[in-house]
Structure formats: C-alpha cells, structure tokens
Amino acid sequence: MIGVRFSAATTAERFLPQRLALRMVPLLDRIDAVLFTADERGEAGRMSVIAFSIRIISAVIAFVSQVLMARWIGSFEYGIFVLVWVTMVIVGNLACLGFHTSVIRFIPEYRERGMLPELRGIVVASRLFVLIASTLIAGLGALGVWLGSAWLENYYVVPFILGLFCLPMIAMGDLLQGLSRANSWALFALSPTYLVRPVLILAFMALMLALGYAPDARTAIFASIAATYVTTLGQLIGVTSRMERIIPTGPMKVYFGQWFVVSLPIFLVESFFFLLTNADVLMVGAYLDPNDVAVYFATVKTLALVHFVYFAVKAGVAQRYAQFTHGEPERLAAFARETVSWTFWPSLVMALLVLALGQPMLVLFGPEFTAGYPLLFLLVFGVVARAAVGPCESLLTMSGNQNICAAVYAMTLAFNIGLNVLLIPHFGLWGAAIATSFAMIFEAGALSFTVWRKLGIVMAIFVPARRDA
Template identity: 25%
Template sequence: MSVTTNSPSEKMAHSAIISFLGSGFAAVAALVLTIMVGRALGAEGTGLFYLAVGLFTIASQMLRLGSNSAVIRTIATQRALGTTGHATSVLYIAVVPVLVISVGVAVAVMLLAEPIAGFFVDAGQQEGFASLLRELAFLVSLSAVLAVLHTLTRMLNSVLMFTMLQNILLPAGRVALVGVALWWGMDAFEVVFAWALSIPFWVVVTTGILLPKLRDDRKLRKDRLEQGTTREFWNFSASRGVGAALEICLEWVDVLLVAALRSPAEAGIYAVVTRIVRAGQIIDRAMRVAVSPKIAHHLALGEAHAVRTLHTKATQTMILVAWPFYLTLIFFGQPVLGIFGPEFESGTRVLAVAALGIMILTSTGMLQSLILMGGRSSWQMLVKAISLTLSIGLNIFLIPFWGIMGAAITWTAVIILDASICGFLVYRKMRIGLEIRYVIRSALVAFMVFGCGWLVLRLFSSQSLGALLIGAVVLALVYLLAIIVLRQWLGLGELKVKLLAGRRNA
C-alpha cells in the first residue's frame, strides 16, 4: 500500500507545505542571526553589519541578470508545450553571461574599493570596509551563480531539494559561521566575511546534485532546441534583471540612506525592524516557489480561470498565515524588539508602521508572480523604477527630519503605490481577478481574532515578553478554532487532509 499525490492540486499543496516550512526555517535563522549580531555588536555594530550585507545582497541580486525567473518560465513553458531534454542548454544560456559579467564586476570592485568605502563610511572605518569589499568581490560573483543553480534544482530535482539547499542548509551554515565569529570576538566587518564564507562550498555541492539530473534530462531530448530560445530568454531576463535590481535596491535603500544621513546606530535599529517585518513574508516566498511554475503553465495554455483560482487561494493563505504575525508586531512590538537588545526598543512605533505596510502588501496576493510568469517583466521593471524613485526621494526628504520613522513612512507609501499599480496591471490589463469575497472574509477573521485580541490584552496587561507568549498561544488556539468552524464561509471547505488517500491508490 502506498500513498501517492498524483493530482495537480495535491502536488501544489505538497510543494507549498515544503516551501513554507523551508521559508519558515530561513526566516527563523535570519532572526536568530539578527539577535546574535544585535546583542553582540549593539546598534552601531549591527548597522555596519547590515550596511555590508545590504551591499552584498544588492550586488548579488543584480548580477543574476534576471535569469532566475527566466529559468523557471522557460522550463515550465517548455514542459507545458511538450518540449523536454533542454535543461542543460537553459543552464548554459543562463550561467555563462552571469559568470562573465559578475567576474568583471568583481575585478572593478577590487580596483575601486577605497572610493566605494569612502562613500558609505567615515574615515575611521574606511580602510576596514575597503578591505572587506576586496574579500567579498569574488564571493558576490559566486553567490549570483549559486542562485541560478539553486533555481535549476527547483525545476529538475524537486521543491524539497531547492528548499533544503537555499532555505535550510545555507542559512543554517551562515548562523553557525557568524556564531563562531562573534564568539571569537571579531568586529562587524569580519563577521560579514564569515557570513559569506560558505558560498564556494555550496556552489560545488549544488553542481554535484545537478549533474545526474542534467544527464537524465538530456536522454529525453527528441529534437533540437527551438530557434530563438536564447534571444527570448534574455529578452525576458533583461527587463526582469533590471526589475530585480530595482526590487532589491528597494529592499535595502532605506537602510543605506539611514546610515548615510543619520548614523550607523539608527541604521542598526531600522535594519532590525525591517528584518523582523520581512520574516513575515515567509508565506509569500513559499507561495511563489510552489505556485509560480503552475501559474506559468496555466498562462501558457490560456487557462485564465485556473489562474484566478490559484491567485485567490494563494492570497487567502498569505492573509490567514501572515496577518496574525503583523498584528502582533503592531500591538506588542516592544517586547519583540527587546529580544534583540534594549537599544532596539526605541523602534517600537517604527515597527508598527512598517508592519502595517507589509499587511497591505500581503492582502494584494501574488501580483508580482502573475506579471512575471505572464511574460510582462518590462511592466515590473517600470513599476519598480517608479517605486524606487519615490523611495529615494521621500527617504532623502524625511530621514533628516524624522529619522527612522521617516524611513518607515516612506516604506509604507511605496508599498501602497507599488501594489496599486501592479493591481491595475493584473486586474485590468491581464484581466486576472480575485474571488474578492473570500479574501475579505479571510482578512476579517484574522483581524477580529488577533487585532481585537491583542488590543484587549494590551489594555489589561503590560508590554512584557510573558504577556506576549501567553497571548500568542491563546489567540492561536482561538484562531485555529475559528478557521475550522468558518471553513465553509471562507471557501476552504474542500481542503481536506487525506490521511487515508493511499487506500484509493493501493
């Protein structure tokens, strides 16, 4: 007797669960790392750490050239149209330009390390920061290549393998290396180098995992790669690469500007705030990993109704899972920040504003994935360009006067603008909607249990870690019961755990 998961819905649910658990582990690992850094280095050291990590992350994301999304879209589209056996060709198409350009950039960084460091830090820290940039230059190149290899494991091996590599083993290794560096008494820049040190090892491991799958895939080849595939791949990747660069700049530009316009200490507090808030996006990342290939498949076949259903379920899931976390940050942010050290509690109100912004974003669903998997990467590039322009302008105007609160207000304003434009493009131009009644009902249940629950608890208890833990347990139980009782009203009645599914397939 065996248990099988042959239907598309079962496979998608299985992938979503794996992705969610992996993203959850990665988010917890990131928070643990932030706690370690915050408590060991203080606000100023944390600011310097995340200044360097932010620059590394921006460079790595930009040097991928948008190839990640193009790999997913190209292979998913080929499968939908019955074309197989060309994964090796897709790998070459993606990796060779990434490797060549990233190595060139690494050489340039090594030559220009001093002026780059002088732009971001003061004279006393310039030499150490320049030395760090030289050490990280080629690791950034390998990081870009590793991201492409990880994406290919997602398409050739499994979501489980991709999740293990990217969301479990890599983050766990970073936590271990940073922990050793902090225990050894290293400074912020040395800790950053430790954070990046495992990348070459994972490039070798991932390549070894991919080779057997690439050999198996080549055996399925029946004809030559369709002419124009390379051009189509990079036409998509070009605009996606710019869009991804703009997107990662949006994620980090506020931290960098706080460091430049205020101080490393304030940048450290703000970095911790944004890391906490972004931890709630684990469900968004999990849904993208699980659902994006399926969206590309349905869009390639013109199955708009299936895409609408997927989008609705994904949005509901994101709201039901993520909103309780954000509402917790809004009402009980002080004890959460206190975990990172007493210096960080001054960011409580900033945390509430940032959490509200991400709540708004979560309620819009998978707009970015719909645009990208629909082949409209140029749309995303334009939206991100507008959002980044607003972010830089507002941050430069507000940060000198309001500090990190100005950065948080800018964060929320940019999210609202971005979601509004993407919503218009998806709902009006692509004509892919939502079953809005189910989305509203999901938001209402989350708000009534956690919003009202935390408000009552805050009125009658102190802002303490104990109250937070007890309240979280009680509200989680009430919330689970509410979802079970209201599952038909929420449109979740058909979602059943088929514990005995194997009997029908025995």
C-alpha cells in the same frame, strides 16, 4: 549543435566534503518524490506549504543568528556588517540579469514540449552566464570602492571589498534556486539559502571568535564568505546530479539572444522589486550612522515573520502561473484568486503576532534596539497591503507582461527613494518607515490595477472576482 553532459559538479567536488553533499541528494530526492506526485494544483499548493515551512524555520534561524551577531559584535559593527551583507545580497541577485527567474518560465515549456536540446542549452548557458557576469560585476565593484574610498566612511571600505568576494556565489545560488523551482524541487530551491547558509554563517562566526578573531564586522564578513561558498557549491553538486538523471545526454541548442531578451525585462522587474524591498536599509545607511542601521535592520528582521508568507507563496506558484498562461485563462484566473487568500490571511495573523511580541523580540538584540518597536506599527500596514493582492508581479512576469510590471516597480522605487530622501534627514528612522510603508501600499495598488487591466483578474482580497472585457 554539440553533445553535452552536465558535469559542473566536478569542479565543486574539489572544494567540498563531497560524501556529505552527495549523500544529501538521494535523501532530498525521496522527500521531494513523496511531496510532489499529485495533480497540478496540489503540486503548487504543496510547494507553497513546503516553502512556507522552510521560511518559518528560516525566520527563526535568521532571527536567532542576527541576535547573536548583534550581541557578539555590538550595534556599531553590526550595522556595518548589515549594510555590507544586504548590499551583497542585492547586487548578487541583480547579477543574474533575470536568468534566475526566466528559467522558471522556459524550463517547464521545453520539458512539456519535449524540446530537450533547448532544455540542455538553457541549463548550461544560464549557469555559465551568471558566473561570468557576477564575477565581472564583483571586480568592477571592488575597483569602484577602491577608487571612491575618499567619499566613503573609512569603516566601510575594507568590509565592502571583502564582501564582494562572495558575490559570484550569491548569484549562482539564486540561479540554482530558479532551476530548482522550475522543476518543483522545493527543498533544493529554498533550503540552501534559507536554512543551510544562515546556520553556517553563525557556526563559522562562533568558530572564528573561539579562535581569537576580533568581534567585528570584518570577522562576520569572513564567516559569511565561507558559508556562502560551502552552501552554493554543495547546492551545485545536488542540482547538477539531479539534472543529469532526468535530462538524457544529447545535443544542445543555445538561443542566448532570445533568452536574454526575455530575461532583461524580468531583470528590471526583479531589480526594482529587490531594491524596493531593501531600499530603506540602504537609504538609512546613506544618511545615518551604523547604530541606526543596526536598529532599523533589527526591526525589519522582526517583520520578516510577516514577509515570509508572501515569499513562500510566490516561490510555490510562479511555475504554475507559467503553465496556466498557455491557453488556460479560466484556470489561471481561479488559481490566481486562490493565491491571494493563501497570502493575505496567514500574513495578517503573523502581523498581529509580531505586533504583540515585537518589543521583547527586539530586546534580545540589546536594550538600544527597542527604539525600533514603534516603527513596527507603521511598517506592518505596508506589508499587509502587499499581501492583500497576492504575488501580482509573478503573475504578470509569467504571463508575458514583464515590461509593464517593470514600469510599475520603477515608479514605486522612485516614489520610495524620493520619500526617503525627503523624510530621513528630518525624521530619521521614522522617515524611512513612513517612506517604506507608503511605497508598499502604492506598489500593491498599482500591481493589482495592472493585473486587472492586462488579464482581467481581480487580485485583491476583499474585491469580488469578476472579469471585464
């Protein structure tokens, strides 16, 4: 055992205007202190409300920024940028190898049991592991793109290689989000990724265009790289500073093998879920040209107004699921049922709103983007079906059923990819929409059934709550 002091901010401070970053820390501390001081259920509810609010603002920011991006660089270059950026976000998330979620399970347990050496160990080890793993993956990815350039369209090679430079910071940002969620620091968890980064991407892009850079995908990727590094390093300073104040200096214990064994199935769950969420965009990119990618992505981005309800509730309840699984099955069941209502009804309202306003929203991207409006009527069924069962995968993962959850997602992902392969060549964007909607409906049914079989909890909005032996 060795003494440890959380000093990762030292390196980050060399790269940032540290006065601004450090001044934000006490402000966010005061806001979180006001928001998270009541009982346990209230804490989860407030975190979901904060997450919900952030995702509303984020959806508006993302929509405006993507409209401007499409207008600035045109649908073809925008399609290239979209495919590269979505791929980087997916791979960056996967590069955490599940640690960004497993820390949400371990940190509350160690804190409640007073296991400070283990708490220090997982905070330090997870950050080092994610940084090293993501850097290696980025290097291997760049090598793979270079070696496989003969099989890629020429306009994708350089943008993909450039995009890999921001992969380690995307992964670190996801881990820092997990560390913040484990402590119910809603603003530290969500605002960097969902508020700060998209605003900075837009700001850097506007600056580069004003300086005379070409309005193309490469410029957009350079702006994204700069924004990602500034955001993640600022978040690292904030989270590290706050950790130093709540965890006293002392010995550290590292049980990397145990953490990795738990993280690996979670990694599979998160991988399948993330791939499932974005497989349609990747498959469209594989079969169709960048213009089609742009239209489809703009349509999906419009649907994000419905998706964010699900993700906001998921962000707020995962930590509480983890705490209730320790000998409180009745409270877990009641709370889980409540989260289904939190997810479904706001999602339904947002779905109707999107269908009503979808066409004028897509016109903002450009006249050619309205081709995606009819797809919304099909895609919305899958989104609402997912919302109707609540955050089942978080409940399974936090209750120790991550293995079977991973199996469900593996089946769903295979089902989704199979449908895409069969339908996209014949029906184009309609094929992708059909595959995605059917896959989400299958996912919702399979996860709800699995929760009922494993935990005896009915996670379905219109099905009466009951427990079966």
